[in-house]
Amino acid sequence: MIAHVFPDYEAMSAAAADAVAERLREDPSTVFLLPTGTTPLGMYRRLVEMYRRGEISFSKATFFNLDEYLGLPPDHPASYHVYMKENFYGHIDADPDRIFVPNGAAPDPEAECERYEAAIREAGGIDVCVLGIGRNGHIGFNEPGAPFDSRTRVVRLSESTRLVNAGDFDSDRAPEYAITVGMATIFESREVLLLASGTNKAAAVTAAVEGDVSESVPASMLKNHPNTTLFLDEDAASDLGRAVVG
Numbered sequence: 001m002i003a004h005v006f007p008d009y010e011a012m013s014a015a016a017a018d019a020v021a022e023r024l025r026e027d028p029s030t031v032f033l034l035p036t037g038t039t040p041l042g043m044y045r046r047l048v049e050m051y052r053r054g055e056i057s058f059s060k061a062t063f064f065n066l067d068e069y070l071g072l073p074p075d076h077p078a079s080y081h082v083y084m085k086e087n088f089y090g091h092i093d094a095d096p097d098r099i100f101v102p103n104g105a106a107p108d109p110e111a112e113c114e115r116y117e118a119a120i121r122e123a124g125g126i127d128v129c130v131l132g133i134g135r136n137g138h139i140g141f142n143e144p145g146a147p148f149d150s151r152t153r154v155v156r157l158s159e160s161t162r163l164v165n166a167g168d169f170d171s172d173r174a175p176e177y178a179i180t181v182g183m184a185t186i187f188e189s190r191e192v193l194l195l196a197s198g199t200n201k202a203a204a205v206t207a208a209v210e211g212d213v214s215e216s217v218p219a220s221m222l223k224n225h226p227n228t229t230l231f232l233d234e235d236a237a238s239d240l241g242r243a244v245v246g
């Protein structure tokens, strides 16, 4: 695990977008696993700009999303289907047949999880996984305690995550359940890029980087991953000891 620290959110986002663009140029058929949330918005914006300038094409790439709320149909304004369309997929030349987001409204959620995991396998696994990190150290919707050998499954969200994510809903809490790609599936990605910005992520980043590898801090699993890079702004890195910052 190496960490790059940037002066601010914009610089961190630019570096993350450059890394994604570089992978795409090396291999136009890269298979991506992508996050939602506020953190990756700057990266997506830059990737769209690069596409509009003709610098990159996504037409041969494959895209999976990390998670989706259970019970939300794909056209629900707070769904991650809509988030990805509005912030990324709707502005680039991605092939709709190679865009995968878990269907939160599937009649049989367990079967949907199996279908999703099989689609990742059929695509040859994930080449590049981009992650945010929750204040509690979650990755995707793998909350503290998520087994490292878990696969795509239905999970119950923690109270803190439901409160933090409530803003998208006409309610004081986000939904209680979600579908998330599992820890083992994330770990098998050939490369992981984890993005974090802001002082409210500093404790989670420090626990992941400097603490023990433990299911109680899901992101700590990445310390055992052979090819993980953290993209941090100074605020997110503010609790880290200098020794680990590359």
Ligand code: PGA
Pocket: 036, 037, 038, 039, 040, 132, 133, 134, 135, 138, 139, 140
């Ligand atoms: P955020 O979410 O980017 O909105 O902070 C990150 C996460 O919960 O994984």
